[in-house]
Each structure stands twice: as structure tokens, then as C-alpha cells.
Amino acid sequence: MSLIEKTAAELLALQAAKQASAAEVADAFLAAVRDREPKLKSFMTVDEADVRKQAAAVDAKRAAGQPLGKLAGVPVAVKDVLCTKGMRTTCSSKILDGFVPPYDAHVVERLRAEDAVILGKTNMDEFAMGSSTENSAYQTSRNPWDVSRIPGGSSGGSAAAVAGCQAPLSLGTDTGGSIRQPAALCGIVGIKPTYGRVSRYGLIAFASSLDQVGPFTHDVTDCALMMEVVSGHDGRDSTSIDTPVPAYTKTLNDPIAGLRIGVPKEFFGEGLDSEVEGAVRAALMEYEKRGAKLVDVSLPHSPYALAAYYIVAPAEASSNLARFDGMHYGHRTKEKADLIATYSKSRGEGFGPEVQRRIMIGTYVLSSGYKDAYYVKALKVRRLVKKDYDEAFEKCDVVMGPTTPTAAFKAGEKSGDPLAMYLSDVYTVSCNLAGIPGVSIPCGFTKDKLPIGLQLLCPPFEEERMLRAARMYEAATDWHTRRPAV
Amino acid sequence: MSLTLDQVRKVAKLARLEMTEADLGRMQTQLSAILDYVDQLQQLNTDGVEPLAHPLPVQNVFRPDEPRPSLPVAEALRNAPTRLGDYFGVPAVFDSDEPVSH
Numbered sequence: 001m002s003l004i005e006k007t008a009a010e011l012l013a014l015q016a017a018k019q020a021s022a023a024e025v026a027d028a029f030l031a032a033v034r035d036r037e038p039k040l041k042s043f044m045t046v047d048e049a050d051v052r053k054q055a056a057a058v059d060a061k062r063a064a065g066q067p068l069g070k071l072a073g074v075p076v077a078v079k080d081v082l083c084t085k086g087m088r089t090t091c092s093s094k095i096l097d098g099f100v101p102p103y104d105a106h107v108v109e110r111l112r113a114e115d116a117v118i119l120g121k122t123n124m125d126e127f128a129m130g131s132s133t134e135n136s137a138y139q140t141s142r143n144p145w146d147v148s149r150i151p152g153g154s155s156g157g158s159a160a161a162v163a164g165c166q167a168p169l170s171l172g173t174d175t176g177g178s179i180r181q182p183a184a185l186c187g188i189v190g191i192k193p194t195y196g197r198v199s200r201y202g203l204i205a206f207a208s209s210l211d212q213v214g215p216f217t218h219d220v221t222d223c224a225l226m227m228e229v230v231s232g233h234d235g236r237d238s239t240s241i242d243t244p245v246p247a248y249t250k251t252l253n254d255p256i257a258g259l260r261i262g263v264p265k266e267f268f269g270e271g272l273d274s275e276v277e278g279a280v281r282a283a284l285m286e287y288e289k290r291g292a293k294l295v296d297v298s299l300p301h302s303p304y305a306l307a308a309y310y311i312v313a314p315a316e317a318s319s320n321l322a323r324f325d326g327m328h329y330g331h332r333t334k335e336k337a338d339l340i341a342t343y344s345k346s347r348g349e350g351f352g353p354e355v356q357r358r359i360m361i362g363t364y365v366l367s368s369g370y371k372d373a374y375y376v377k378a379l380k381v382r383r384l385v386k387k388d389y390d391e392a393f394e395k396c397d398v399v400m401g402p403t404t405p406t407a408a409f410k411a412g413e414k415s416g417d418p419l420a421m422y423l424s425d426v427y428t429v430s431c432n433l434a435g436i437p438g439v440s441i442p443c444g445f446t447k448d449k450l451p452i453g454l455q456l457l458c459p460p461f462e463e464e465r466m467l468r469a470a471r472m473y474e475a476a477t478d479w480h481t482r483r484p485a486v
Numbered sequence: 487m488s489l490t491l492d493q494v495r496k497v498a499k500l501a502r503l504e505m506t507e508a509d510l511g512r513m514q515t516q517l518s519a520i521l522d523y524v525d526q527l528q529q530l531n532t533d534g535v536e537p538l539a540h541p542l543p544v545q546n547v548f549r550p551d552e553p554r555p556s557l558p559v560a561e562a563l564r565n566a567p568t569r570l571g572d573y574f575g576v577p578a579v580f581d582s583d584e585p586v587s588h
Contacts, residue, residue: 102561195541209540238547239540307524318501325502327576329565340502342577348504356503360494360517363501377527379537384530386538418516419523435541460542 003028004165005483008074008222011168015062015073022062022073026055026117029075032166033120036486039147041139042161044080045088046120051075054117061115069114070229076111077161077170080121081128082213083202084108087118091204092136093126095324095331095350105202106237107171107213107230114229119167122157126352127321128173128206130154131181131424134415135354142411143186144484145450149408152182152424155216159186162216164486169226170216175207176309177403177428179214180440184403184453187442187482189223189470190216192428194460195435196241199234207316208239210309210432219480220441220471224248227463246464252471259469261287262297262396267427273406279444279452280402286476287400297392297399301384305430308385310422311365311378312433317355318362324350357418386434393459398469402427403440403453427455437463441470442479451479487521489514 003011003025014020030048037043058073078084081091083101085108090096104112111118125135133141133156141156143149144164151160155172159182162170172179174192183190191214198213205211215226228249233242263284268277284294326332326346333345351359365374392399405426414421431438436457443454454473458466474480494514498505505513559572568575 099565102557102564196544235547235549239542239544241542301530304527304530307527310520311524311527322502326567328574329567332567337577339577339579341504343502344499344504347502351503353509356505356509357513357516357520359501359503360497360513361520364489364493364497364517364521367497367500373528374524376537377532378524379539380532380535381527381530383535383538384532386541419519422523433541 004032006168007218008071008168008225011074012072022055022058022117023052025073026051026075029119029167036164036166039142039486040144040160040164040166041141042122042157042164042166043077044090044092044121044123044138044157047087051117051119058115058117069116070225071111071114071116074116074169075119075167076116077119077122077158077167078108079124079155079158079170079172081124081173081204082108082171083204084118084121087121089121089204091127092124092138093350093352093355094137095347097331099329101202103202106199106234108202110230122155122161122170124157125154126355127204127317128154128175128178129317129354129358131177131421132411132414133157134411135352137352140411143408144486145187146408146448148410149450150185150411152185152408154178156182158216159183159188159190162186162218163188163484165483168218169222171213171230172216173203173211173213174432175210175313176432177425179216180403180428180438180453180455181424183216183440185408185451187451187479188216188218189220189439189441189480190214191223191227191439191463192431192437193227193231193463194437196239197231197437197461197463199237199240201234201236205320207313208320209316210313220467220474221249221252223439224252224467227467243461248464248467251464252467253475254468255290255472256397256465256468257291259287259292259398259472260295260396261292262295262392262399264297264299264302264392264399264401266299266302267401271405271423271426272402275446276402276404276406276452280454283443283454283473284400286473290472290476295396297395299388299392299430301381301388302430304381305385305433306422306426308378308381309425309429309433310361311374312382314358314362315366315375316362318359318366321355321359326350354418382433385430389434389436389457397458398466399457401455403455407446407448407450407452431457436460437466439466439470441474443473443477444479487525488518489521
């Protein structure tokens with residue numbers, strides 16, 4: 001197995017044993033980015049000289065016998081929605097073209113503190129709005145398992161980079177499924193932490209009460225490692241929760257005796273592809289073989305979650321994106337205009353169609369006369385969705401089901417129909433509304449050799465249990481060891 | 487729920503988004519379809535249900551009231567579309583050919 005196909009844990013072991021240097025690892029991944037980028041289009045920005053400089057600094061620390069961080073010399077790709085000091089951050093939007101942040105996001109600070117090598121910034125749906133990464137203003141990322149298909153979205157660049165072995169680790173963000181959905185479609189692991197577990201400082205906000213940062217990895221072990229690095233309290237984010245972060249890697253391989261798995265009937269209804277259902281049910285049987293007990297649970301309001309999400313998220317987006325007015329940074333229209341017209345022209349020119357659509361929905365549902373009928377109604381449904389999960393977790397330890405209704409679809413197949421695209425997130429959005437953690441792990445392939453994801457959901461701040469449950473299945477299967485021929 | 491073109495035009499104005507007539511027409515069709523979809527929520531009886539704006543019981547968090555270093559002026563202005571000395575240059579509100587500082 002070549003360097004680029006290895007997991008972060010394997011790369012750390014190789015470097016610790018002096019069988020590879022950080023510089024050699026960095027060079028291998030930079031070569032993979034160069035070679036595979038014409039097909040995958042995962043990255044927005046890569047500064048090769050800076051990557052080599054970071055890797056050399058890690059090698060120098062090791063040579064000097066200085067203590068090294070948990071990710072020493074491991075390249076990490078970062079979604080272009082997270083601020084990186086001195087490196088352009090675009091949100092894959094024309095309106096932020098040329099923006100260079102003067103500070104690092106909290107999660108990027110944490111990666112640097114653990115001696116990770118920031119490999120570059122990855123492509124995404126503009127402002128994290130989308131389910132296919134076709135909404136980027138710059139390029140459409142592709143699925144490494146079949147480059148005629150989408151990698152999922154909105155963190156499609158980050159998912160394609162890991163699945164396509166251009167990076168061993170990456171960061172994405174999940175507002176309605178934007179880590180779990182592309183993880184499932186690309187055959188890798190992706191976790192959406194509990195809301196508040198990971199600081200959102202330096203994350204360019206889409207929907208503040210839903211957004212969470214989380215990692216993409218080849219396997220659950222790397223996922224646990226990344227969660228140890230990026231989790232924890234940050235006083236600069238008022239929604240960051242000050243609660244201890246467990247040492248996820250220490251307990252990961254402890255199986256959970258008598259694991260009770262809640263299987264919601266609402267996740268296995270109309271619209272679910274038969275091959276996806278077959279793989280997920282086979283995964284549940286594997287758990288049963290290992291001593292878990294399947295429990296029927298109901299999430300009666302989950303059929304309404306998608307509709308509630310598509311009111312709450314645009315409402316928050318319309319407010320958050322009001323800051324992009326062309327005055328202090330980003331795109332400003334070249335047309336000569338007064339102040340108000342400059343705002344409108346700059347935003348009209350700078351935002352793409354999906355972002356404009358969501359700003360319009362959000363503005364409408366918050367406008368006078370409609371707020372109670374739409375926004376407040378959706379917030380009431382949000383409470384009912386959360387209550388469903390609270391009641392389900394009285395009967396089970398973890399809820400499981402499909403991550404997505406289908407495997408990866410063809411590029412362009414749904415891009416003209418926003419509603420069809422929104423349905424890609426039908427099993428993931430309720431987790432964000434409730435604020436609970438969720439993870440997608442590989443659980444099989446379709447006959448067309450497209451990956452299928454199994455979603456695990458747990459009560460708030462129970463990531464340790466969730467990762468252990470995920471590892472139980474992974475230890476019994478080899479889906480996570482497979483790599484696509486790109 | 488179908489939106490009229492005038493309603494779409496009004497929302498675009500509120501949102502400070504300049505669009506072509508063709509874009510407004512496309513938006514009318516797409517927003518109407520999305521609002522039709524979300525109207526399924528009206529089937530649910532939510533009487534007596536408290537709205538949930540946030541998944542966690544978050545409350546305002548105050549920092550200590552202590553001075554801290556600010557972003558240097560040069561850093562703050564680095565991304566400005568136009569500058570006038572140590573200020574952001576912005577379009578004039580009233581008739582003028584010259585930008586004004588902000």
C-alpha cells in the first residue's frame with residue numbers, strides 16, 4: 001500500500017519509526033493532489049511551498065528531540081469555509097473572491113498546535129448550501145469512485161480529497177448533513193459532533209444554530225483522533241460548551257456489551273433505494289451477530305424535519321449573509337451606484353443561484369406577516385423532532401439507519417430541481433435540528449460499485465459511545481480498507 | 487403557495503439582491519415550489535408547543551471587561567475593496583463622484 005493510501009494512524013507510526021519523514025509524506029500527498037486534481041477537483045487552494053515548510057518544521061522538531069503533537073506531520077485538508085490566516089478563504093463564492101483572513105479558525109489553530117500540516121483548502125457548495133458540490137462558483141468536485149458522479153455536498157471537496165487519497169484527513173462542516181452525506185457517497189467516515197462540542201470561531205456562518213465542524217477520515221480510529229484534537233471549549237464562541245472531552249482513542253476498541261440499537265421505521269420508507277436498504281439491514285444483522293439488540297423506535301415527526309430545516313436554515317442564512325455587502329471585504333460591483341444600489345448590485349453579482357434562493361426564502365419567511373406561519377411554526381416542529389429523539393434514546397443507546405436514500409447520483413442529474421436535491425438530506429437534517437451527534441461509516445457497495453453509508457446517532461455529548469459502536473462494526477468488516485482507482 | 491412576481495420583487499428588494507427579470511421569474515417558480523413543500527408543516531397541530539430556536543440551553547456569555555489588543559489597522563484594511571488613508575472607502579450616499587471614508 002502506498003503512502004497516500006494509508007490512514008493517519010499508519011502515517012504517524014511510520015514517522016515515529018523513522019520509516020518516513022514528514023517531508024516525504026507531504027511530497028507524496030502533494031503529488032497525489034497534482035495528479036488527481038484534474039479528475040477530482042477537490043481543492044480550491046494549495047500552497048506547495050508552505051506545505052513543504054510546515055513539514056520541514058515538524059521534521060526539525062523531531063530531529064531536535066522536541067515533543068510532537070498528536071498529528072505530527074499528517075497532512076489535513078480544510079474546507080474553504082474555515083478561516084486560515086494568510087491563505088485565501090472563498091466559501092467557493094465570488095463574493096469572497098480574494099479574501100485573505102487575518103486569523104485562523106479555532107479548529108485550524110488546534111490542528112497547527114498538534115503539528116498537523118495544513119495541505120490546502122477544499123472545494124464546497126457555495127456558503128455550504130447544497131448536497132452535491134455543484135453549487136461552487138468555481139468548479140464541480142467529483143466522486144473518486146465514479147468521476148461522472150457527484151461526491152455529495154456541501155463538503156464534497158473535503159470528502160473527495162480523503163476518498164481519493166489526496167489527503168489522509170480533512171475537515172468539513174455539517175449544517176443539514178454536509179459531512180455525513182458526502183462521507184456516505186464517497187465511502188469514508190464523517191462525523192457531525194454534538195452542537196457546541198467543536199468551536200465555530202472562524203467558521204463563516206451559514207445557519208448558526210445548526211452548523212458544526214467535523215472530520216472526514218478513512219476509518220473510525222482516525223475519526224476518534226481528529227475528534228480529540230478539534231473538540232473542546234473556546235471562549236470566543238458563546239455556543240461552545242465547557243465540558244470535558246473524553247480520550248476517544250483510548251476506549252475506541254472496547255465493544256459495548258448489550259448495545260441496544262434503535263431502528264426507526266421512518267428511515268426505511270418510500271424513497272429508500274433497495275440496494276441501500278439491503279446494505280444497511282445487513283449491517284444491522286452484523287451488529288446482532290456481535291450481541292447487539294435491535295429495538296423498534298419511532299421518530300414520528302422526522303417526515304416533517306426536512307420542511308422545518310428548509311425554513312430554519314434559510315432564515316438564519318438570510319441574516320448571517322447580510323454582512324456580505326461589498327463594503328469592508330470581498331466583491332464590490334464595478335458599476336457606479338449609490339450606497340443601497342451598491343449593496344444590491346454587489347450581492348446580486350457575488351452570490352450564486354442557490355445562495356440567492358435561500359436568502360430569498362429566509363427573507364420571505366421572516367418578513368412581516370409570515371414569520372409566525374413559517375419560521376415560528378418550523379421552530380415548534382424542531383422541538384417535536386428533538387422530543388422524538390429524547391424519547392427514542394430512553395429505549396436505545398444508538399439510533400441507526402441509512403445516511404442517504406440513494407448512492408451518489410450523476411453530476412447535473414438534480415441540479416435543475418432544488419427540491420429533488422434537498423431530498424438527499426432527508427435522513428440527516430433531523431440530527432442538526434436536535435443538536436445531537438451523528439456519524440456515517442461505510443457499510444457496502446451497490447452493484448455499480450458505489451459506496452453506501454450507515455448512519456449512527458447518539459444523545460448529546462455521547463460521541464464516545466457512538467465511535468465505539470461504529471468501531472464494533474468496522475472491526476468486523478473491511479469496507480473502510482478499500483480505495484478507489486482514480 | 488404561489489408567489490406573485492411583485493412579491494418576489496419585494497423580497498429581492500428587502501434582501502438587497504439585484505436580479506434580472508429572467509432571474510426573478512425563475513425565482514418565482516422555484517420559491518413557490520419550495521413554499522408548497524414546506525406548507526406540509528401546516529398539517530401538524532403545534533398548539534401549546536414552545537418554539538425551539540437552539541438545540542442547547544445557550545445563554546449570553548460575557549467576557550471579562552478588560553482591554554485586549556485590536557486587529558492592527560493595516561490588517562483590518564487589507565481586504566478592503568477601496569481605501570482612503572486609514573479608512574474604508576465607500577460610495578457616497580448623496581450625489582457625488584468621489585468615495586467617502588467610513
